[in-house]
Amino acid sequence: MPTDPHATPDAADDGWFPESVAASSDASSDDEFDPAVVERTVDVLADLAGDGAALELAVGTGRLAAPLALRGVPVHGIELSRAMAARVADKPGGDLVEVTIGDMTSARVPGEFAVAYLVFNTIGNVTTQDGQVDCFRTAAAHLRPGGYFVVEVGVPPLRRMPPGQDTVPFTVAPDAAGGGYVGFDRLDVVTQRFTSNHVTVGPDGSGRFRWLPFRYVWPAELDLMARLAGMRLVHRWEGWDRTPFTADSERHVSVWQLAAV
Structure with a gap:
């Protein structure tokens, strides 16, 4: 992990x-x-x-x-x-x-x-x-x-990644207040491990980051x-x-x- x-x-x-x-x-x-x-x-x-x-x-x-x-x-x-x-x-x-x-x-x-x-x-x-x-x-x-x-x-989602790329976004959702949410996966094609990353930004610029480990x-x-x-x-x-x-x-x-x- x-x-x-x-x-x-x-x-x-x-x-x-x-x-x-x-x-x-x-x-x-x-x-x-x-x-x-x-x-x-x-x-x-x-x-x-x-x-x-x-x-x-x-x-x-x-x-x-x-x-x-x-x-x-x-x-x-x-x-x-x-x-x-x-x-x-x-x-x-x-x-x-x-x-x-x-x-x-x-x-x-x-x-x-x-x-x-x-x-x-x-x-x-x-x-x-x-x-x-x-x-x-x-x-x-x-x-x-x-x-x-x-x-x-x-x-x-390996078909979406060109050679050399290891990250695939799955959600980009800005909100009207100036904050928003971004979600992306980072994959290791050798181990089949990846992390699902979640970034939430508030209108004041404050942020919260959380990620989860997975195996595809x-x-x-x-x-x-x-x-x-x-x-x-x-x-x-x-x-x-x-x-x-x-x-x-x-x-x-x-x-x-x-x-x-």
Whole structure:
């Protein structure tokens, strides 16, 4: 993991997602928090769950788990950050969600699940290949025969980088008051590590810098991780509307199925 004086988490128990981050996580302007996107995502997950239960790896504040539970799907979540998990019950349906505090690379919870899912690029928060493989093994250990594992993650933006460039901006958003926000990724194509950098500037010129370490992973690499865990690819879409994945897709929603006994 890279070292930087700005990068030390401000709460050791919650790593990169302490109270200071959890407090504003549900106020995000990301498309993923749009109610229409949430509903479409929950539609897919409920369809895959059928008459079974769902397990969310890195459940966060319950953005998806709570509305999925309202659909009548029993939901259990695994979450490393206590600050994030503490907000699940505040959402409609959140009181129906069981949450286990633990690391999604190794945690085990009781029960058997029809679908497990890991969304919104969170597989990249695991910054080693071995750790990402362990996420697939966690999912497989909890799925019933024939169950599904769903991962939503971006496609590495290497086609946007000419030789010698290692930084790709993803948001530049000035505001009318004279401040604004800039987001950019800095990638290391040798290690597949990158940092997601977030710079917020106030109208008085004051600023806040925060960055998160990630490991990017290719679709084909994920397929191999799935095979190591006894699963095979059954769907790969560009998004939750099930649009076909193409060479120009910037992200994918992939579904693997555990072998039936």
